[in-house]
Amino acid sequence: MPASAPKLSKTSSSTLESAFSRLPRPQRVLDLNVPTEALQGQKHIRPARQAQYDVTVYNPSRTGLTYAAPEIPELSQRGTLGADATPPAEYSGKWMTLGTFGQGGTEWIVRMHKEQSGLVMVRKLRNLDGLRERKMLEQIEHPNIVSINHALREGDLLCVGINYCRITLGEILHTHVRLEERQIQYIAQSVFRALAYLKTLGITHHRVGLDTLRIAPTDLRIVLSNFEHATKDTIPLNSDLTDLGFVLLECMEGRRQVNFERDINFIKEQRAMNKVFGLSEPERWSGCKQLIDFLDDLFNDTRLALTKIAKPHRFVCANVDGECMRGYVELVSLECFTLWVAEN
Numbered sequence: 001m002p003a004s005a006p007k008l009s010k011t012s013s014s015t016l017e018s019a020f021s022r023l024p025r026p027q028r029v030l031d032l033n034v035p036t037e038a039l040q041g042q043k044h045i046r047p048a049r050q051a052q053y054d055v056t057v058y059n060p061s062r063t064g065l066t067y068a069a070p071e072i073p074e075l076s077q078r079g080t081l082g083a084d085a086t087p088p089a090e091y092s093g094k095w096m097t098l099g100t101f102g103q104g105g106t107e108w109i110v111r112m113h114k115e116q117s118g119l120v121m122v123r124k125l126r127n128l129d130g131l132r133e134r135k136m137l138e139q140i141e142h143p144n145i146v147s148i149n150h151a152l153r154e155g156d157l158l159c160v161g162i163n164y165c166r167i168t169l170g171e172i173l174h175t176h177v178r179l180e181e182r183q184i185q186y187i188a189q190s191v192f193r194a195l196a197y198l199k200t201l202g203i204t205h206h207r208v209g210l211d212t213l214r215i216a217p218t219d220l221r222i223v224l225s226n227f228e229h230a231t232k233d234t235i236p237l238n239s240d241l242t243d244l245g246f247v248l249l250e251c252m253e254g255r256r257q258v259n260f261e262r263d264i265n266f267i268k269e270q271r272a273m274n275k276v277f278g279l280s281e282p283e284r285w286s287g288c289k290q291l292i293d294f295l296d297d298l299f300n301d302t303r304l305a306l307t308k309i310a311k312p313h314r315f316v317c318a319n320v321d322g323e324c325m326r327g328y329v330e331l332v333s334l335e336c337f338t339l340w341v342a343e344n
Contacts, residue, residue, distance in 0.1 A: 094114050096111060097109060101166075104170075106123055107124075109123070111161065119163075120161040121162055121164050121165070124154065129228035130151065133160055134160055137227055144190045144191065146162045146214070149162055166217070167214065167329055169222070169247070169251070170211050171336050173255060175336075181288045186325065188316050191222060191244050192241075192244065193316075198240070199306065204232075204239060206229045206231065206240070207230075207243075210256065211226075220326060236306055236309075241305055241308060249261075264299060266278065276292065294316065
């Protein structure tokens with residue numbers, strides 16, 4: 001039989017400790033008169049040390065240089081920097097200003113009422129324009145028209161506030177996803193209902209466009225804004241319905257039209273040549289017969305506006321759910337207000 005392996009001798013713990021004994025290390029006792037960095041930080045935040053004092057900084061050369069620590073103000077004085085502690089005018093009342101943003105050459109102020117929910121968009125208008133818009137909006141109550149929240153005079157200007165609706169239809173066109181027939185139908189029926197309501201009051205807007213059509217963030221309603229150029233006419237004009245037709249063409253094209261394209265004579269020439277209103281991709285809309293017929297009706301200046309409203313086209317009679325605009329509104333927040341870029 002093979003010889004068994006020799007047994008290893010057991011090494012006692014005392015032998016290991018003696019072989020790997022720790023060498024004594026001299027411990028330096030810190031001078032209590034020389035504060036450490038942590039101690040200096042504690043002195044700055046300690047309430048009892050709020051008076052001005054000198055801190056001796058540790059220096060290996062023992063030069064004894066001293067630096068004066070900054071004076072720590074009382075809690076009631078912090079943040080004033082010697083200035084008047086009176087809050088700004090916009091915070092002293094019931095309105096709180098949250099910020100401003102520019103849109104189409106207009107500066108909007110976002111405010112919040114301290115006792116009400118929801119945000120308000122405020123813009124400053126000349127006194128005459130502001131009074132006209134306030135007078136118009138005070139007599140209007142329609143889900144597809146902005147509602148006035150308040151109007152305040154500020155010097156020679158009038159601050160008119162409307163319920164918050166930041167995104168415009170023009171910003172929707174800046175997204176990389178093109179509008180389809182369903183979204184265009186929702187826009188058409190919303191604006192048509194607003195214009196039909198205005199015609200019953202004898203009001204002509206004169207500025208129906210991509211920048212005056214906004215989207216309410218809560219329920220995605222299309223609302224008409226900017227009434228500073230609105231007028232009251234005894235005979236309703238076709239101009240607002242014609243402008244609606246140009247807006248729908250811009251939605252179909254995916255961009256703003258140039259000046260010559262926003263001409264009723266140009267539209268008539270294109271239809272006379274059997275072209276789809278001069279669109280760059282007419283084949284994309286070849287199957288949308290009701291949409292094309294509705295556009296022909298809007299651009300038909302031989303029919304009165306009252307006739308078009310009394311007998312609306314069936315394209316705007318259907319009830320389209322506003323949720324079809326949800327994705328476009330979310331894309332506006334990404335593509336227009338951030339650096340996010342869609343992948344090809």
